[in-house]
Amino acid sequence: MELNDMNLGIGLKDSNLSILLYADDIALLAKNEKDLQQMLDKLQDWCKRWRVLINTSKSKCVHFRKSRAKPTNFEFSVGRNKLENVNEYKYLGVVFTYNGNFSTHTEALSKGSGRALGKIISSIHQF
Template sequence: MLTHAIQDFQRGVYIPYCLDGSFFDLRRLTAKTKSLKTLIQEIIFADDCALVAHTEQDLQQMLDRFSGASKLVGLKISLAKTEGLHHPAPYSSPPPLTITIDDTPRANVNHLKYLGSTISCDGSLNREIDTRISKASQLLGRLRNRVLNEHNIRLSTKLKVYNAVVLPSLL
C-alpha cells in the first residue's frame, strides 16, 4: 500500500552518506564524488509509519496519497494516533503545521513517542534521557526487594539480572 502511495513521488528527506569508512569526517559529505545520497520518505515498523518531508506541502501530498492508498485496500488511518512534529531550522520560529487527513486537521506536538523513543521538535535528547533514567530507576527499585537484597542469590546472578533488565532500559 505504501509503495503504491508514494511511487513516482521523489520528495522526502535526502540523507547523504559515505561508503569509504569516513563516517566522522563531515566535510566528505559535501564532496559530490565521494558521497552518495538516498531518499527517505517513510520510517516503518510493523503497523507504525512515520512520513518525513522537508516542506509542509510535500508532507501534505504524501499524506493525501497515503490516505487514498489506504482506502483502496480497505484500511483506515487512526486519526487519534496521527500527530505532526515539525522540526524547524535552529533559531527560527515558523508558523505551526496545518496538516490534514481527509479534511481533518491533525494536532501539532512538541514531543512524540515513536517505537518507544521520545522525539523532540528541537532535536534535544533531554526528555528521552530523563525517560530512560526513570524507567531504569523503577526497574532497579523493583529488583531491589526481589533480587538485589536477597542473600540467597549469588552476586554473579544479581549482575546478570542487572545487565539483562536494567541496562537495556537505560541504554
C-alpha cells in the same frame, strides 16, 4: 509503497528518505509543509484503496526546527480530519522532540531503569 515514487522526503546521501515503516506504525518525513501534505494525501488514497483506516487521533505532526524558530501554523489533514501539531512524539519507544534534543527520551529511560533497579533491590532484600 507509492510514497517512495514521489521523490519527496529528506535528503540522505544520494537518496530521499520519506517513510519509516514498522508493523502498523508509519512515520512520514518531509522537507516542508507542502510536501508532507502531499504525502498525507497519497497515504490517504492508498489506505482508501486497500480499506485501511488511519487513526487520526493517534496521528501527530512534529515540525523539527532550531529551538528559537517558530513552529509551523500549517494545518495538516488526513481527509477531513486535522492532525495535531506537537513538540514531541514517541515513535517506537523513542521520544523525538522538535529541536532534535533527546533529553526527554533519556530522562524517561533513566526513570524507567531506576524503577526497575528499585524492584530488583527490594526483591533481593526479601531473601
